[in-house]
Amino acid sequence: MDSVLALYYKDGTKDIIIEEAIKAEGLPYTRLEALDNLEERVKALILGEISPSSSQLGNLKTFVESGGVLIAIRPNNRLSKIFGIEDTGQVQKDGYIILKGENSYEDISYKGKLQIFGFSKLYVGGENIVHLSPSERFGGIIKNQVGKGIIFVVAYDFSTTFLTIQQQNSQVGRAYDASMVEVELSDVPQLDLMRRLFVNLILEGLDVPLPKKWYFPGGYKALILLGGDQDGANYNVMNAVINLLKGCAAPYTLFITPRDQPLSHDEIREISQTGIEIAVHPNFVGYPFTEEEFKAQLKKAEEDSGIRIIGSRNHCLRWEKITDMPVWLEKHGLQYDSTLGCNLPIDKPGENPPKLGYFVGGGLPFFFIHPENFRRIDVLEEPLLVSDDMLWLSSDRTLTVNDIPNVIKTFKAGMGLSQEKAFQLIKRFIDDSLEKYYTVQSYDFHPFYLWKRMSDRCFRKIVKYSKNKGVLIMNHREWNNYWRSREEVRYVNLTWNPLTKTLEFIIQGKKKVKDMTFLAPLLYKGTKAKVYINDVPVAFKKERICQRLYAFFTTDIGPEKIRVKISYQ
Numbered sequence: 001m002d003s004v005l006a007l008y009y010k011d012g013t014k015d016i017i018i019e020e021a022i023k024a025e026g027l028p029y030t031r032l033e034a035l036d037n038l039e040e041r042v043k044a045l046i047l048g049e050i051s052p053s054s055s056q057l058g059n060l061k062t063f064v065e066s067g068g069v070l071i072a073i074r075p076n077n078r079l080s081k082i083f084g085i086e087d088t089g090q091v092q093k094d095g096y097i098i099l100k101g102e103n104s105y106e107d108i109s110y111k112g113k114l115q116i117f118g119f120s121k122l123y124v125g126g127e128n129i130v131h132l133s134p135s136e137r138f139g140g141i142i143k144n145q146v147g148k149g150i151i152f153v154v155a156y157d158f159s160t161t162f163l164t165i166q167q168q169n170s171q172v173g174r175a176y177d178a179s180m181v182e183v184e185l186s187d188v189p190q191l192d193l194m195r196r197l198f199v200n201l202i203l204e205g206l207d208v209p210l211p212k213k214w215y216f217p218g219g220y221k222a223l224i225l226l227g228g229d230q231d232g233a234n235y236n237v238m239n240a241v242i243n244l245l246k247g248c249a250a251p252y253t254l255f256i257t258p259r260d261q262p263l264s265h266d267e268i269r270e271i272s273q274t275g276i277e278i279a280v281h282p283n284f285v286g287y288p289f290t291e292e293e294f295k296a297q298l299k300k301a302e303e304d305s306g307i308r309i310i311g312s313r314n315h316c317l318r319w320e321k322i323t324d325m326p327v328w329l330e331k332h333g334l335q336y337d338s339t340l341g342c343n344l345p346i347d348k349p350g351e352n353p354p355k356l357g358y359f360v361g362g363g364l365p366f367f368f369i370h371p372e373n374f375r376r377i378d379v380l381e382e383p384l385l386v387s388d389d390m391l392w393l394s395s396d397r398t399l400t401v402n403d404i405p406n407v408i409k410t411f412k413a414g415m416g417l418s419q420e421k422a423f424q425l426i427k428r429f430i431d432d433s434l435e436k437y438y439t440v441q442s443y444d445f446h447p448f449y450l451w452k453r454m455s456d457r458c459f460r461k462i463v464k465y466s467k468n469k470g471v472l473i474m475n476h477r478e479w480n481n482y483w484r485s486r487e488e489v490r491y492v493n494l495t496w497n498p499l500t501k502t503l504e505f506i507i508q509g510k511k512k513v514k515d516m517t518f519l520a521p522l523l524y525k526g527t528k529a530k531v532y533i534n535d536v537p538v539a540f541k542k543e544r545i546c547q548r549l550y551a552f553f554t555t556d557i558g559p560e561k562i563r564v565k566i567s568y569q
């Protein structure tokens, strides 16, 4: 057996999104080069959108009939037909999938609709476990038992849905309009949930208790990122921020403005020495939106701070398309961006004020994918939930944007909230994240409003509430480093022995990381897990995630091999 779970798709296609989803969910998998002898090599196979040859069709049929689990994304009729599912030839453009909570595959703590983009194929046959909308008679995900195995047909365009929601271009030149998320669905991290729905097919379809890398270190179930944009704040302002952060022991990322920098080199270094991360806040409003200009501003920020900067957020959330800023960041060695996610409504009569939400579909970070060759751009987006100016400034505030010639839009840009009202809104997001969505919220608290005492009480309350509730708080660099190190951790030689009901594998990382969290199902056929690390039994936390019980355990990770054994005896 090569692996329990395998993936087969063609390089240079949008199917890379499937692999990104499996990586984000932390499942062990291998990528296959060919589809022969599947039944001897793997137990579950995810198949990208390929046109299988006759011999491949034969291989896939034998695999499922002998007990394999096959997940096929928008299969053509030749493929689906051998598993009793017929493509009607009709399609649905965009729309939704509907989760009714009627089966265990749908168990993601959410009932209702999720947005989808691209063309869904309309199939008949099999059992609809997730429905399409508006074509409600048809399945978004269809299951059929064939021989000893199961096929799942994913009828909607999984990859296009992610690419459309996560990496929109802006028409006006700022991230305010770079969202396809419906305002009514913005409280829900739709794509985080859609990844979980997808891997549920594997976890529920397979008779093997697969381990997962959990999202957060230390067994935490939700995460908050804190930072803010300098926007020319002087030392007086920054000193107030330093004291506030010390007072509540909170991490923070300061995105510094190199084109507007009243702080001396010594002052920036002093700020950095208090533990505040220094990142860059390039200003392209009034300066050309070019790679040259970005390079010059980055260079100045690094000289001013004496620090190798790894993260960026554009001033005024300047944003055009995926092939400019993310590609510049990658080229100049930066690792993360945190510009997307803040959506503003157009100013017109009857339009509601702006709201905070998951406007790029989720809270978990994601790598940009190049839209032409579908390669990963090595820049991690850490999406914003809200920029705090929106919270405090008056509800009749508008913002007219004209960064791109001949394009002008006016947005509603204020909510006019008290600090208490803002905290109550934020608290709801924290509670939902902790209790059912297990995701990240990133808050942009500008030093200016903290110093002005317009936001300091709200900030303190968020920190205090999060600590009391057991929500992890990080700065952007810490989160980037953790997420990347987590991905670098490989599972080696994973085996499942059904006779001894024992799962064994090696985990091996690259960099040293503390308290990386893993999980495995708490029970297998009614018997509880025992977890051993390097042959020593270890304690674990019992956690309920959606409706399932898991054993959560943590271990420090590094280049050395760690042997894990999970036994259900």
Ligand SMILES: [Zn+2]
Binding pocket: 229, 230, 231, 281, 314, 315, 316
């Ligand atoms: Zn700014």
